[in-house]
Amino acid sequence: MQWLRSSPSLLRALDPSLLPLAGLLHLLLLLALSSARGSSRCKQTISRVARPHSVAITEFGAVGDGLTLNTKAFQNAIFYLNSFADKGGAQLFVPAGRWLTGSFILISHLTLHLDKDAIILGSMNSDEWPIIDPLPSYGRGRELPGGRHRSLVYGRNLTDVVITDSSNDVCIEDCYISTGDDLIAIKSGWDEYGISFSRPSTNIMIHRIVGETTSSSGIAIGSEMSGGVSEVHAENLRFFNSNRAITIKTSPGRGGYVRNIYISDMTLADVNVAIKFIGRYGEHPDEFYDPNALPIIERITIENVIGESIKFAGLLEGIEGDNFRNICLSNLSLSVTSDSPWNCSHVQGYSDSVSPEPCELLKDRIFPKHYSDCYHLTSHLRNLYRRAWLLSQ
Ligand SMILES: *[C@@H]1O[C@H](CO)[C@@H](O)[C@H](O)[C@H]1NC(C)=O
Numbered sequence: 001m002q003w004l005r006s007s008p009s010l011l012r013a014l015d016p017s018l019l020p021l022a023g024l025l026h027l028l029l030l031l032a033l034s035s036a037r038g039s040s041r042c043k044q045t046i047s048r049v050a051r052p053h054s055v056a057i058t059e060f061g062a063v064g065d066g067l068t069l070n071t072k073a074f075q076n077a078i079f080y081l082n083s084f085a086d087k088g089g090a091q092l093f094v095p096a097g098r099w100l101t102g103s104f105i106l107i108s109h110l111t112l113h114l115d116k117d118a119i120i121l122g123s124m125n126s127d128e129w130p131i132i133d134p135l136p137s138y139g140r141g142r143e144l145p146g147g148r149h150r151s152l153v154y155g156r157n158l159t160d161v162v163i164t165d166s167s168n169d170v171c172i173e174d175c176y177i178s179t180g181d182d183l184i185a186i187k188s189g190w191d192e193y194g195i196s197f198s199r200p201s202t203n204i205m206i207h208r209i210v211g212e213t214t215s216s217s218g219i220a221i222g223s224e225m226s227g228g229v230s231e232v233h234a235e236n237l238r239f240f241n242s243n244r245a246i247t248i249k250t251s252p253g254r255g256g257y258v259r260n261i262y263i264s265d266m267t268l269a270d271v272n273v274a275i276k277f278i279g280r281y282g283e284h285p286d287e288f289y290d291p292n293a294l295p296i297i298e299r300i301t302i303e304n305v306i307g308e309s310i311k312f313a314g315l316l317e318g319i320e321g322d323n324f325r326n327i328c329l330s331n332l333s334l335s336v337t338s339d340s341p342w343n344c345s346h347v348q349g350y351s352d353s354v355s356p357e358p359c360e361l362l363k364d365r366i367f368p369k370h371y372s373d374c375y376h377l378t379s380h381l382r383n384l385y386r387r388a389w390l391l392s393q
């Protein structure tokens with residue numbers, strides 16, 4: 001698999017009191033499970049759980065020197081902690097260090113607690129990533145027919161830690177992430193398999209993420225999104241030295257939707273493309289996909305963005321006959337190096353206070369007429385809108 005050859009995954013919780021865990025490369029990440037909605041901090045339901053038993057990964061022979069392979073130590077520690085599952089659960093503490101490991105399996109009632117300077121490094125040796133059955137929503141392996149490599153931090157049927165492909169109520173907070181792939185990837189199934197499996201990824205909160213990826217995106221949605229992706233709220237993001245900040249990719253044949261996406265308070269530096277939409281990503285699991293299954297991409301709001309050394313502000317390419325609609329950009333200030341910072345096709349939307357001047361297709365003002373067409377704009381615009389409405393009465 002291609003991503004195994006990319007640079008090792010690095011994940012670190014910046015504040016050890018905030019996050020019980022962390023997690024992985026390509027298919028998704030880590031999660032402090034929560035039912036957060038609307039607030040800028042997810043409820044810390046899990047990290048507050050007092051675990052009566054705690055062990056350190058070093059008690060299982062792990063060495064955090066960045067060179068020693070610790071897969072067995074993680075597996076043995078978790079196997080041992082499994083015996084506390086019905087006694088209030090247990091905590092596995094990972095102290096400061098660089099902990100090289102292959103894939104390991106989580107259990108329920110486990111807090112994987114990373115110390116402030118604990119870094120989990122994914123092994124570059126593909127033998128450390130066992131092959132397992134494909135996801136039902138994918139039908140086959142993503143890069144090749146057959147199975148898929150197990151993710152770095154893997155789990156099934158877990159009750160208080162969850163790592164899946166189609167995920168609900170996910171919260172990703174306070175992480176520094178640097179990979180050779182997308183830092184956070186949100187997906188939900190692939191073409192006819194994803195359509196029939198029909199499980200969306202929804203209610204995903206992303207807060208205070210810092211990261212870099214020279215080849216990919218800070219946050220990527222798709223291209224496999226056939227089960228639908230909605231209610232993604234990402235705030236306080238900082239991406240630097242990266243290829244793209246935000247990417248939404250899809251293709252005819254995917255079906256599904258990407259809807260109600262809100263991205264706010266993002267700072268960018270040295271980024272090739274700030275916002276990228278790809279409508280014809282291609283790549284299908286087999287020849288049985290339905291080319292008429294067109295995805296619906298709508299109500300995407302991006303606001304309060306500052307960027308410097310950006311090459312392109314937005315390369316936004318929808319699908320002919322299937323415009324990406326109600327794309328709303330508000331308060332973007334990007335210093336760009338390209339002469340044509342925007343390139344838009346088959347998109348429809350609105351903008352306010354965007355510099356450089358957005359493409360023609362997004363030039364209509366949001367405020368006041370199209371305010372309600374845009375997903376979840378902040379109080380600043382909402383107040384303006386209310387005031388105007390009151391004045392008009
Ligand atoms: C997970 O749960 C499902 C449904 O309850 C069951 O069919 C499946 O075998 C379980 N998988 C594992 C690995 O326990």
Ligand SMILES: *[C@@H]1O[C@H](CO)[C@@H](O)[C@H](O)[C@H]1NC(C)=O
Nearest residue numbers: 265266303304305306331380
């Ligand atoms: C515009 O965005 C910047 C960067 O996030 C923020 O500091 C500023 O307060 C925003 N302006 C308004 C009027 O919301």
Ligand SMILES: *[C@@H]1O[C@H](CO)[C@@H](O)[C@H](O)[C@H]1NC(C)=O
Nearest residue numbers: 312315317340342343344345
């Ligand atoms: C702009 O969009 C057109 C049509 O989609 C495409 O052919 C061209 O390569 C794009 N330019 C850039 C710089 O991406």
